[in-house]
Amino acid sequence: GAVVSQHPSWVICKSGTSVKIECRSLDFQATTMFWYRQFPKQSLMLMATSNEGSKATYEQGVEKDKFLINHASLTLSTLTVTSAHPEDSSFYICSARSRTSGPNEQFFGPGTRLTVL
């Protein structure tokens, strides 16, 4: 149980285009989802926290107009990188927590590799 999927697993796009990444909880209802960004050989940096049905809370320094997050249902959250540029190239990972999971349990997705040319 507690499986989180992400789609796509990798994407290559041209500079200036927008890219949408989906994060799904497959066998549980995710009341909270987290979006992280990871550069090569570096740590995971929390970008934003989203609760189902409400606006995402962004971490300091993360542009909310650049990284649009929607958590419209209990099983799906999306991250849209708008007008992507090469510096947005990174590994984006989501994680999810349910009502019944412990406060410290976050189940991570497999990540999405974004390359902006």
Place this chain on the structure above:
Amino acid sequence: GQQLNQSPQSMFIQEGEDVSMNCTSSSIFNTWLWYKQDPGEGPVLLIALYKAGELTSNGRLTAQFGITRKDSFLNISASIPSDVGIYFCAGRGAGGTSYGKLTFGQGTILTVHP
């Protein structure tokens, strides 16, 4: 914001050797977590620690939550090739704006030679 200092950054060991890595912080955490990440994958939880002083094992893995709540270590005994990967510590905030969020260490890259 809160920061975790994880060391060592990388380790190259022979199969069968024991491994130790640790994380320290200037801030207090109420939970310490240890994750393993394989290339191109998301992190997988190895061990969760909830109380200061707690020592928990999961197979060949042992981790402890420091008494001061500002540090934790992870030991891997009798390493095997599949232990290869990046190990991250993570702390769950104890209060203020960091409450409930996970802060990750920089990671320890483990290479095991057969």
